[in-house]
Amino acid sequence: MRLATWNVNSLNVRLPHVLQWLNEQRGDAPIDVVGIQETKLTDEKFPHAELLEAGWHSAWHGQKTYNGVCLISREPMTDIVKGIPGFDDEQARVIAGTTADGVRVINAYVVNGKAVGDEKFDYKLRWFSALTDYVTETLAEHEQVAVVGDYNIAPTAEDTHDPEVWEGKILCSPQERGALQKLLDRGLTDAFTLFDAPEQRFTWWDYRAAGFRRNLGLRIDHLLLSDALKARCTGFEIDREPRTWERPSDHTPVICTFE
DNA sequence: ATGGCAGGCTATGCCTGA
Numbered sequence: 001m002r003l004a005t006w007n008v009n010s011l012n013v014r015l016p017h018v019l020q021w022l023n024e025q026r027g028d029a030p031i032d033v034v035g036i037q038e039t040k041l042t043d044e045k046f047p048h049a050e051l052l053e054a055g056w057h058s059a060w061h062g063q064k065t066y067n068g069v070c071l072i073s074r075e076p077m078t079d080i081v082k083g084i085p086g087f088d089d090e091q092a093r094v095i096a097g098t099t100a101d102g103v104r105v106i107n108a109y110v111v112n113g114k115a116v117g118d119e120k121f122d123y124k125l126r127w128f129s130a131l132t133d134y135v136t137e138t139l140a141e142h143e144q145v146a147v148v149g150d151y152n153i154a155p156t157a158e159d160t161h162d163p164e165v166w167e168g169k170i171l172c173s174p175q176e177r178g179a180l181q182k183l184l185d186r187g188l189t190d191a192f193t194l195f196d197a198p199e200q201r202f203t204w205w206d207y208r209a210a211g212f213r214r215n216l217g218l219r220i221d222h223l224l225l226s227d228a229l230k231a232r233c234t235g236f237e238i239d240r241e242p243r244t245w246e247r248p249s250d251h252t253p254v255i256c257t258f259e
Numbered sequence: 260a261t262g263g264c265a266g267g268c269t270a271t272g273c274c275t276g277a
Contacts, residue, residue: 010266
């Protein structure tokens with residue numbers, strides 16, 4: 001089984017890339033589920049029919065202009081839950097579902113936060129705390145859990161292209177890293193840490209100033225695994241290829257393989 | 260040098276992103 005996460009920065013613009021990428025992954029090791037963030041689509045505009053025609057099932061949770069998440073899968077997912085239960089949120093940032101073989105997948109687009117101390121930063125921390133409680137409840141109900149998505153948090157200084165620029169700033173503050181650690185402490189492992197760190201570890205590059213060419217990146221997209229799922233994990237890959245395509249998303253897909 | 264680029268919309272400039 002292969003599970004992926006990808007912030008596509010508008011599914012309207014990026015649907016051809018998503019279909020091309022899913023198609024290229026077919027064969028020996030096809031993608032079973034990909035959690036997508038920043039669809040930027042209202043529910044009525046979600047390209048459900050186009051995906052189905054291409055052989056993919058989907059579940060979506062969208063809003064106008066901003067945010068929006070979905071799960072695209074080879075087999076239909078079940079028990080779809082949208083948003084964080086019990087957390088009143090106008091922003092469509094979370095969707096969860098269970099795969100055919102019983103893996104509970106929570107797909108999240110974590111709040112950016114704008115700047116440390118900004119009111120959006122406070123919302124980010126409140127929101128992440130609610131996500132942490134939700135994950136804790138999910139771990140009590142399911143053995144195999146994956147919490148995937150765009151976390152908008154670079155876990156360590158090594159996950160930034162230039163710590164001089166990033167340390168202490170948004171995405172890299174002690175508060176955000178502490179919140180991520182608290183989530184991990186509930187019983188999850190960052191799949192990236194299961195294998196030798198690749199030379200290229202970033203998952204996002206700034207559109208500006210030739211960020212990709214100059215490798216001005218961050219590692220902010222993650223797949224966090226419960227112990228039972230971690231035991232099945234045989235591979236981790238950041239696929240930089242779609243970032244090289246014409247008119248790409250600023251994020252690139254991250255994939256976990258399971259036996 | 261604190262911007263650059265990209266997407267979406269109240270659109271022909273502004274907001275958000277990371």
